[in-house]
Amino acid sequence: MNRVLLNNIDHADLRVLAGHGVAYGDAINQTLLLPTEFEAAQREYPILIRKDAAGAYQAVALLGLDRDENLFLDETGWNARYIPAVQRRGPFSIALxxxxxxxxxxxxxxxxxxxxxxxxxxxxxxxxPAGGAAPYLQSVNRTLSLIHEGLEVAGPMFAAFDELGLIEPIDIEIKLDDQTSYDVPDVFTLAPDRLAAVAGTDLERLHQSGLLRAAWAMIASMGNIEDLIARKTRKRAASSGLA
Incomplete structure (x- = not known):
């Protein structure tokens, strides 16, 4: 890694390959997802909760079932209406x-x-040519801002969900046929019955902070597991010559 501060003098001729593929690190079965993108992401991916190496909760988009499998990725690129921000940012990052x-x-x-x-x-x-940011860099800047804001929100969001007892472990067992099944281990979700029971000042706090909307987006996203199974089934059929 050779990370440097971007500037329009040293990097005036710098370009970025904007597509998606295995060579760019997109062959992954999960990726970090931030609260600032839940509304867009919940239309495409199951949003699950995991614990990072330090034991803190974080949200991830489930992209595939096998190791290094992204069921949204093929030779034409990433086929989804929304691509998670950490995958869109490419070689860029924000540092204070x-x-x-x-x-x-x-x-x-x-x-x-x-x-x-x-x-x-x-x-x-x-x-x-005059040194200003090109449209692509402007898009990158918006993506990085989304990530930066999302990282600031994520900790307090999960702390609030945990305080209200909304986070619960979930067993995801997917059976494709008599010989093939998958378990997605060590994941959590939000309990919809507990969320629906939140009332009074707790409910007002979730609503005013925008966390109520984020919570329901996570819960709604679980319906995308069926789409993920369908994608996996089509991929298996294609690889076996049955498609």
Whole structure:
């Protein structure tokens, strides 16, 4: 990794390959999902809750059933109406950095020059000839802002859900046929009956903070497991020559 602060002088000719594929790290069966994108993501993916290495809750989109399997990815790219922000950001990230005058640190865009999407002769331009941000970089900036805001919301959101006893473990068992079945281990969801029973000041707090909407989006997303199974079934049929 060779992460540096992005600027329009050193990186005036930098380009980024904007497609999706195995070579760009998209062959994954789960990816981090942030509260700021639940509403869009719940139309496509099951949103599950997992614990990270430190034991903190985080949301993930379930993309496949086998290891390194993304059922939304094929030779044409990522086929979904919404692509999770952490997969769209490519070689870019946000880091807090102080200016030369030592003011409060502010988020700045960094780029990994060793990332497989980075190019000098193909792909989307980052800067216009006069030095301004090209449309692609403007899109990247919006994606990074979505991630930055989502990371700030995620901790308090899960703390609120946990305090109200809404988080519960879930057993996901998927049977494709008599010989093939899958278990998705160590995952959690929100209990819809408990959420529906929240009342009074707790309900008002969830509503005013926007967390009530996020909670119902997570619950509604579980219906996408059936679509995931259908995608897996079609993939198996195609690989066996039955499609």
């Amino acid at each position: 950095q102080r200016d030369e005058l030592g003011a409060e640190p502010r988020p700045m865009i960094h780029v990994d020059l060793d990332h497989p999407r980075v190019s000098r002769n193909a792909g989307e331009r980052l800067f216009l």
